[in-house]
Amino acid sequence: MNIVLIGMRGSGKTTVGRILAQKLGRDLVEMDELITQRAGLSIPETVDKYGWAKFREIEEEITGEVSRMENIINASGGGVITEARNTARLKENGALVWLTAGVDTLLKRTGQDSQRPPLVSGRTQRGDLEMTLAERKALYQRAADLMVDTEGKTPQETAEMVIKLLSKICCLIGDPVEHSLSPLIHNAGYKALGIDYVYIPFRVKEVKKAIEGIRGLGIRGASVTLPHKTSTLKYLDKIDPRAEAIGAVNTIVNDEGVLSGYNTDGEGALKALEEVTAPGGKKAVLIGSGGAASAIAAALKDSGAELVILNRTGDKARELAKKFNAEDGGGLEKLPLITKADILINATSVGMSPKTGQSIVPEELLHSRLTVFDIVYNPRETRLITQAKEKGCAVVYGYKMLLYQAALQFELFTGLKAPIAVMESALTQALEGGENATHIDRR
Numbered sequence: 001m002n003i004v005l006i007g008m009r010g011s012g013k014t015t016v017g018r019i020l021a022q023k024l025g026r027d028l029v030e031m032d033e034l035i036t037q038r039a040g041l042s043i044p045e046t047v048d049k050y051g052w053a054k055f056r057e058i059e060e061e062i063t064g065e066v067s068r069m070e071n072i073i074n075a076s077g078g079g080v081i082t083e084a085r086n087t088a089r090l091k092e093n094g095a096l097v098w099l100t101a102g103v104d105t106l107l108k109r110t111g112q113d114s115q116r117p118p119l120v121s122g123r124t125q126r127g128d129l130e131m132t133l134a135e136r137k138a139l140y141q142r143a144a145d146l147m148v149d150t151e152g153k154t155p156q157e158t159a160e161m162v163i164k165l166l167s168k169i170c171c172l173i174g175d176p177v178e179h180s181l182s183p184l185i186h187n188a189g190y191k192a193l194g195i196d197y198v199y200i201p202f203r204v205k206e207v208k209k210a211i212e213g214i215r216g217l218g219i220r221g222a223s224v225t226l227p228h229k230t231s232t233l234k235y236l237d238k239i240d241p242r243a244e245a246i247g248a249v250n251t252i253v254n255d256e257g258v259l260s261g262y263n264t265d266g267e268g269a270l271k272a273l274e275e276v277t278a279p280g281g282k283k284a285v286l287i288g289s290g291g292a293a294s295a296i297a298a299a300l301k302d303s304g305a306e307l308v309i310l311n312r313t314g315d316k317a318r319e320l321a322k323k324f325n326a327e328d329g330g331g332l333e334k335l336p337l338i339t340k341a342d343i344l345i346n347a348t349s350v351g352m353s354p355k356t357g358q359s360i361v362p363e364e365l366l367h368s369r370l371t372v373f374d375i376v377y378n379p380r381e382t383r384l385i386t387q388a389k390e391k392g393c394a395v396v397y398g399y400k401m402l403l404y405q406a407a408l409q410f411e412l413f414t415g416l417k418a419p420i421a422v423m424e425s426a427l428t429q430a431l432e433g434g435e436n437a438t439h440i441d442r443r
């Protein structure tokens with residue numbers, strides 16, 4: 001998990017980076033220095049001898065290497081964001097902080113700088129800066145996760161401001177994360193409340209290093225997704241009893257270096273279900289025995305439902321039933337129990353895009369007294385949901401679980417009530433019309 005300082009030359013990336021590295025106990029990596037070492041020439045010499053295209057080629061190579069480093073402060077090159085590929089790579093495991101300043105300040109700070117040649121020879125320094133800033137401004141804006149205006153601030157003050165903003169970062173850690181809807185849901189909530197939080201996805205291969213990053217950088221919290229929900233547990237300081245029972249966390253909250261783990265999946269599912277029916281004392285059949293099913297089983301048992309857990313691999317269902325004191329557990333041959341149930345929950349991946357024509361439940365087992373909850377949310381109208389509606393069942397959509405587990409995380413991160421309507425609208429719009437809709441299969 002890296003902090004990547006972006007901005008024009010003269011914005012203070014190296015000086016502020018040095019202070020940040022010292023304050024946060026991280027290594028500072030200066031991309032221009034690495035480029036100089038790789039080229040064996042200074043940057044002006046490289047550009048003179050080989051041209052800007054060659055310089056950008058080396059820069060791309062270095063960007064790849066730097067984005068594979070962990071927990072560094074990266075003082076990036078001013079033009080690195082002009083290549084979308086570079087920006088995407090830096091963002092995979094980095095929060096991009098844009099240091100801004102006006103042309104007069106940049107000029108004053110770079111007055112003595114002969115290290116960087118103008119992009120177009122023959123321009124004055126001012127003309128060069130003005131032109132370059134105008135060209136890049138929108139790119140910096142698009143790339144940045146955070147922005148700090150350095151005007152009138154000492155480097156020390158800027159660094160302190162960056163550290164303050166880090167404490168308002170919440171993130172998603174998982175692999176892959178690129179099609180996740182969590183940033184959209186959380187950021188819509190922050191925007192609606194007008195709070196200066198920001199939610200950033202990080203592609204994390206080694207969870208231990210990510211946890212070190214969260215603790216060391218003072219990041220406020222994290223959602224945890226596949227494949228790290230179980231492996232994260234051992235690196236945390238406190239585990240909520242529900243998460244402990246499930247054996248997995250989907251949420252980390254950082255209270256001044258003390259990391260607590262929670263699991264909001266089960267409670268999120270329960271909230272979704274309770275919009276339609278109260279499960280206490282009802283007969284519920286839960287199909288599935290993976291991570292989501294475990295979290296739902298724990299929440300359902302706590303709500304007082306009579307629970308039967310079924311799964312393709314019957315032994316896993318029996319094990320889960322035993323763990324959560326369910327009434328029964330077994331293989332799919334027991335599906336006819338649905339005819340006597342009040343609630344049916346599909347917590348398997350059957351029916352998920354692209355295999356949307358499938359349902360784990362034979363249609364003839366559905367009946368009108370049943371509430372049917374399919375936790376698959378892509379597509380929204382799964383085959384199971386469509387057939388359940390045709391049989392007159394009440395239905396609960398999978399996206400509601402996604403929404404409520406995120407809302408519970410939002411409240412743990414911010415201490416504020418989640419603006420559900422706004423978050424729901426951002427989510428449903430993305431599911432219905434988003435360009436990623438056919439790829440969405442995870443949080």
Ligand SMILES: NC(=O)c1ccc[n+]([C@@H]2O[C@H](COP(=O)([O-])OP(=O)(O)OC[C@H]3O[C@@H](n4cnc5c(N)ncnc54)[C@H](OP(=O)(O)O)[C@@H]3O)[C@@H](O)[C@H]2O)c1
Pocket residue numbers: 265287288289290291292293311312313316347348349350352360375376377398399400401402403405441442
């Ligand atoms: N709405 C939400 O907020 C939310 C949250 C989490 C997950 N989900 C969705 O829930 C689903 C399960 O997620 P998970 O994290 O629990 O996954 P998981 O741990 O991999 O578990 C997958 C479950 O699906 C069953 N399964 C897979 N393919 C099957 C097939 N062809 N026939 C019968 N059963 C099959 C597995 O049975 P075996 O044990 O026999 O392999 C297992 O019980 C996914 O579609 C996920 O996107 C939704």
